[in-house]
């Protein structure tokens with residue numbers, strides 16, 4: 544079995560985003576990423592949430608812990624399809640902002 548499975552991809556996607564993976568898994572994840580549109584969207588959604596979480600942490604004093612916790616739960620929920628479907632739908636429409 545040479546091709547990485549979606550489940551395997553999702554298991555290590557967060558490590559990939561934290562740049563904690565060594566060369567070989569990184570190669571595998573990129574290979575899967577390039578051949579699987581679902582996982583491309585998944586990774587984009589997770590990266591987006593991570594960046595929002597990081598931004599929230601960076602602006603520290605103003606941010607309540609509950610807010611950060613909420614973002615963390617969203618990040619976890621990114622494994623479900625809600626987040627990226629919402630993003631995909633938004634991508635096809637004019638941005639209201």
Ligand SMILES: [Zn+2]
Pocket residue numbers: 548549552575579581582
């Ligand atoms: Zn996949």
